Amino acid sequence: MSEPVQFVSQKVDLDYKVVTSPVARRFAELMRAGRITGHKCPVCGRVYVPPKGFCPLDAVITDESNEVEVRDAGTLTSFTVITPIQYQGQEEKEEYVLANILLDGASGTVGQQRVEGIPHKDVRMGMRVKAVWGGDADEGSRGWGLTGAIKHWEPSGEPDEPREKYQDHVL
Amino acid sequence: MSERVAVIGCGQTHHRKVRDDLSMAGLVREAAERALGDAGMDWTDIDAVVIGKAPDPFEGVMMPEVYLADALGCAGKPIMRVHTAGSVGGSTAVVATHLVSSGVRERVLTIGFEKQSEGDTTWGLGGGRSGSVGAGGYFAPHMRAYIDRSGAPDYIGPAVAVKDRRNALKNPYAHLKLENLTIETVMESPYVWEPVRRLESCPTSDGAAAMVLTNERVAGSRNAAWVHGTAIRSELGQFPGRDPVNPQGGRDCAADVYAQAGITDPFNEVDVAEIYVPFSWYEPMWLENLGFAAEGDGWKLVEKGVTDITGELPVNVSGGVLSSNPIGASGMLRFLEVALQVRGLAGEHQIEGAHTGVGHAYGGASQFFAMWVVRSEKP
Amino acid sequence: MRDVAIVSFAQSTPGLTDVEETETQLLFPVINEALDGIGITRKDIGFTCSASCDYLAGAPFAFVQTLEATGAWPPISESHVEMDGAWALYEAWVRLQHGDVDVALAFSSGICSRADISEVLAIELDPYYLAPLWLDPLSLGRLQAEAVGQEPPTEQPKYTDAAAAVILAAGDRARELVGRPAWISGIDHRTDAHYPGVRDLSKSASARIAGEQAGVDKAPVDVAYVSAQYPHEALILMDALGLKHVFGLATNPLMVSGLIQIGTAADAVIKGDASRSVGHATAGPCLQQNLVAVMES
Numbered sequence: 001m002s003e004p005v006q007f008v009s010q011k012v013d014l015d016y017k018v019v020t021s022p023v024a025r026r027f028a029e030l031m032r033a034g035r036i037t038g039h040k041c042p043v044c045g046r047v048y049v050p051p052k053g054f055c056p057l058d059a060v061i062t063d064e065s066n067e068v069e070v071r072d073a074g075t076l077t078s079f080t081v082i083t084p085i086q087y088q089g090q091e092e093k094e095e096y097v098l099a100n101i102l103l104d105g106a107s108g109t110v111g112q113q114r115v116e117g118i119p120h121k122d123v124r125m126g127m128r129v130k131a132v133w134g135g136d137a138d139e140g141s142r143g144w145g146l147t148g149a150i151k152h153w154e155p156s157g158e159p160d161e162p163r164e165k166y167q168d169h170v171l
Numbered sequence: 172m173s174e175r176v177a178v179i180g181c182g183q184t185h186h187r188k189v190r191d192d193l194s195m196a197g198l199v200r201e202a203a204e205r206a207l208g209d210a211g212m213d214w215t216d217i218d219a220v221v222i223g224k225a226p227d228p229f230e231g232v233m234m235p236e237v238y239l240a241d242a243l244g245c246a247g248k249p250i251m252r253v254h255t256a257g258s259v260g261g262s263t264a265v266v267a268t269h270l271v272s273s274g275v276r277e278r279v280l281t282i283g284f285e286k287q288s289e290g291d292t293t294w295g296l297g298g299g300r301s302g303s304v305g306a307g308g309y310f311a312p313h314m315r316a317y318i319d320r321s322g323a324p325d326y327i328g329p330a331v332a333v334k335d336r337r338n339a340l341k342n343p344y345a346h347l348k349l350e351n352l353t354i355e356t357v358m359e360s361p362y363v364w365e366p367v368r369r370l371e372s373c374p375t376s377d378g379a380a381a382m383v384l385t386n387e388r389v390a391g392s393r394n395a396a397w398v399h400g401t402a403i404r405s406e407l408g409q410f411p412g413r414d415p416v417n418p419q420g421g422r423d424c425a426a427d428v429y430a431q432a433g434i435t436d437p438f439n440e441v442d443v444a445e446i447y448v449p450f451s452w453y454e455p456m457w458l459e460n461l462g463f464a465a466e467g468d469g470w471k472l473v474e475k476g477v478t479d480i481t482g483e484l485p486v487n488v489s490g491g492v493l494s495s496n497p498i499g500a501s502g503m504l505r506f507l508e509v510a511l512q513v514r515g516l517a518g519e520h521q522i523e524g525a526h527t528g529v530g531h532a533y534g535g536a537s538q539f540f541a542m543w544v545v546r547s548e549k550p
Numbered sequence: 551m552r553d554v555a556i557v558s559f560a561q562s563t564p565g566l567t568d569v570e571e572t573e574t575q576l577l578f579p580v581i582n583e584a585l586d587g588i589g590i591t592r593k594d595i596g597f598t599c600s601a602s603c604d605y606l607a608g609a610p611f612a613f614v615q616t617l618e619a620t621g622a623w624p625p626i627s628e629s630h631v632e633m634d635g636a637w638a639l640y641e642a643w644v645r646l647q648h649g650d651v652d653v654a655l656a657f658s659s660g661i662c663s664r665a666d667i668s669e670v671l672a673i674e675l676d677p678y679y680l681a682p683l684w685l686d687p688l689s690l691g692r693l694q695a696e697a698v699g700q701e702p703p704t705e706q707p708k709y710t711d712a713a714a715a716v717i718l719a720a721g722d723r724a725r726e727l728v729g730r731p732a733w734i735s736g737i738d739h740r741t742d743a744h745y746p747g748v749r750d751l752s753k754s755a756s757a758r759i760a761g762e763q764a765g766v767d768k769a770p771v772d773v774a775y776v777s778a779q780y781p782h783e784a785l786i787l788m789d790a791l792g793l794k795h796v797f798g799l800a801t802n803p804l805m806v807s808g809l810i811q812i813g814t815a816a817d818a819v820i821k822g823d824a825s826r827s828v829g830h831a832t833a834g835p836c837l838q839q840n841l842v843a844v845m846e847s
Binding site for chain 2: 098
């Protein structure tokens with residue numbers, strides 16, 4: 001005697017082409033060459049990293065003529081330690097740190113950046129960090145974009161920034 | 172120019188991790204039929220349906236209002252689907268209110284639902300890719316920033332978690348029933364998104380909420396909650412200088428709805444509040460954002476027990492999002508619970524003499540806000 | 551009811567496919583054009599409603615990105631529907647009835663060329679009984695064509711990429727903004743039952759009701775733009791709306807096509823090419839859900 005059917009597992013599998021917009025493509029290629037760039041809004045002067053191709057506050061288009069370079073170092077403004085939740089497709093197993101980092105020269109943070117090279121309990125707001133680049137730009141073995149070209153961030157050893165410097169830069 | 176809007180029926184499901192006894196259609200009908208019964212109405216009395224839910228990948232059904240039209244008795248009627256991320260339950264109720272206040276419709280059924288057991292929420296929140304950190308992973312740095320700015324002691328978050336779960340024990344519909352939860356238990360439990368622990372985080376739930384909204388003529392002499400204000404705000408999620416800890420959008424939304432309702436001193440004029448707290452620290456944060464406490468002081472209200480069910484400003488006496496979180500319904504549950512309160516129908520978690528209630532929902536990168544004010548009396 | 555008119559309409563270049571831009575980047579110039587056309591800025595907008603589809607974009611919460619095209623700072627009064635832009639227009643029209651705001655923006659976007667639309671649309675069907683059959687738009691179109699005695703289509707519609715924006719204004723504000731506002735004299739939307747098997751597919755009952763409620767037949771219609779992907783759909787809609795001639799869709803930019811048809815119908819009035827026009831949007835299998843708007847000079 002079999003049981004009534006209560007659940008039917010129906011996996012829906014859809015394929016999407018992920019297209020990189022021209023603005024994002026240029027940013028990613030420059031990252032591969034070891035350079036982090038943004039667009040500076042001609043109206044308000046905010047530097048967006050990564051660039052959006054427009055300033056959403058002033059509703060103006062930006063392009064390569066507004067391109068500026070920022071340092072691959074900055075201040076950690078906030079962070080969390082992630083305990084990865086296991087679900088189908090999840091590849092993360094170990095705890096790791098994700099942080100928002102205000103790069104020197106940028107007006108806003110790059111978010112959800114991995115920080116390594118320091119015990120998790122010692123990570124703190126205001127800490128100075130620098131990028132650890134992956135691969136080799138000249139050999140062409142470096143990945144693309146913010147998560148492909150930079151493996152993670154690590155403490156730079158500089159003195160911490162005081163709260164006034166980071167508290168308005170959670171994002 | 173504007174019709175008065177009455178909430179004459181409220182209904183919700185028993186929220187559970189898995190409602191294995193119902194399809195999605197059954198889930199929305201359970202809530203809707205309770206709301207219709209409360210309103211003393213039948214499916215044929217409804218002239219429009221407004222339904223809201225969070226992203227469709229959570230269940231794997233695209234634009235579910237198309238499929239649910241039959242279950243909701245909509246053949247020949249209008250049905251609309253609102254989607255504003257986590258605030259959707261609230262904004263759906265706001266859209267439904269507009270349909271009545273504008274005079275376009277007279278009897279609107281509004282529903283919010285989520286059947287999260289049909290998919291995987293963390294997968295969904297991560298866009299179907301590896302490395303999803305869920306909502307908590309995104310918000311944890313903001314909560315850390317609040318703690319840093321305010322100097323709040325570390326047990327405040329756990330205190331909120333304990334309070335809401337204790338309240339949930341009085342709510343027959345709530346999902347989590349955690350007896351004997353203490354601050355110590357919470358503080359000793361593992362982190363998921365440090366500094367946020369699993370026991371300080373919302374569950375994922377299957378559930379639905381429904382309300383019947385009508386104009387004054389149709390409401391007649393029924394026991395109704397009267398809508399005194401609705402407001403909705405959206406804010407850019409990421410730009411240099413944005414503050415997600417005390418977002419402008421939330422402040423503006425609250426100021427707008429208070430002005431409509433004639434509230435100038437929220438702390439003293441509001442009897443009961445249901446605010447969207449999916450992670451414990453959002454209670455002190457939103458108390459400040461919504462003007463119930465000065466900036467930096469929200470945590471003190473928690474510490475003093477002001478937001479307890481016996482306190483001066485009871486917050487989330489239903490158990491809140493921390494106890495039941497069918498995402499598409501959660502915002503509407505906040506609106507629904509305060510409507511129940513001012514109608515005197517909240518049962519075991521009723522606040523005596525509640526005349527003015529505030530419902531609040533938020534979503535996205537703390538960027539979408541929806542609120543309403545309801546009272547026992549007509550505006 | 552307050553008198554509300556469409557005062558401006560803009561869309562991306564028709565027939566685009568394989569765009570490289572994001573939906574937000576597509577929307578940005580379109581919204582700018584709609585605003586510039588009547589000389590206002592984002593600051594003049596009192597309410598905004600957007601429309602898009604996460605499953606079309608392939609990401610939950612995809613709609614959040616398009617907020618950047620609105621300049622939502624300081625925060626704005628804004629909502630979103632996961633439906634064709636025509637329903638965003640409807641929500642904006644309802645909101646303007648309240649009397650406290652006079653100008654609203656409704657917009658939508660959709661990029662179809664990054665996914666197999668026949669698969670994406672199949673999952674809007676009942677997940678228990680219909681979706682497992684993977685009914686694609688062509689099969690559904692063939693079912694309905696046969697029901698109405700027409701030659702079944704042999705090709706799927708051409709799905710394209712688009713963004714569109716419409717600006718609505720009430721009363722005197724509309725008259726200030728444009729010489730010939732396209733007054734919305736009636737607007738309504740209805741749905742039929744979902745299951746094709748329980749409906750008479752040769753007719754569109756919901757389009758008929760929506761058309762009646764919107765008052766299509768109250769006066770002669772100069773031009774009508776309906777969201778028909780196939781000739782048989784156009785026939786069914788003509789019958790439902792009591793129209794002798796309609797313009798259908800040359801290509802189908804999902805989530806935007808209805809808004810484009812209504813905007814185009816409004817534009818005919820604004821430009822003086824028509825005194826009375828009809829725009830129509832649809833959603834769901836076999837014209838299940840329909841929205842009809844009537845514009846007059």
